[in-house]
Amino acid sequence: MRGSVMGTAVTLAAGTLLTAAMTTTAAASPPTATTTPVKAAQTHTVLVDCFFHRNVRPEDFILACGDGNSRLVDLHWTQWGPDGAQAFGLNMVNDCKPYCAAGTFHAYPVVIRLSGQKTWQRHPSFERFANISLTYTNARPDTFKQVMTYPLWD
Known part of the structure; x- marks a missing residue:
């Protein structure tokens, strides 16, 4: 036993x-052929930065790549998808007075909108946003309009 x-x-x-x-x-x-894929040709919409890195809902973003005199900080995203993205945050802009190296950065509250989804040439499996619009909700830099729209990098 x-x-x-x-x-x-x-x-x-x-x-x-x-x-x-x-x-x-x-x-x-x-996964094998018998599993159900989430989406076979799934695309990801990204925000391409100055260094050609892909970003999703970044906390900050440089607008003036050459000198860094305009950047977005404290970004809080309320929407992110293939039809666009929206956030609110601050646009830190150097007044360049008396010149940029000696200038002072000022914070301007903005609403950010990303639009114009396009295939990213460097990484065709990703879609990228082609445009960024900033709407100043209060004060704005001297030469800026209330709504400023810029093309984004590919």
């Missing part, structure tokens, strides 16, 4: 190990 109990214990242990191995293998294996 002792051998029977021992044999049963070994069989149960072996079954448990086999089940664990099969579960681990199934979880680690890539």
Whole structure:
């Protein structure tokens, strides 16, 4: 009888190990043709920055790539999708007085809108936003309109 109990214990242990191995293998294996993909040709809409990095809902974003004298900070995204994106935050703009290196940055509250979804030439599996619009909700820099729209990098 002792051998029977021992044999049963070994069989149960072996079954448990086999089940664990099969579960681990199934979880680690890539999807097969029998699984249902989320979306076969799924695209991701991104915001391309000065360094051609793709961003989704960034907390900050440089607008003036050459000198950094205009950037968006403290961004809070309320929408992000293929039809556009929207956030609110601050546009930090250097007044460049008396010249840019000695200038002072000023914060202007803005509503940011991204639009114009296009295929990203560098990474065709991604869609990118082509335009950014800033709407100043209060004060704005001297030479700026209340709504400023700029093309974005490809």
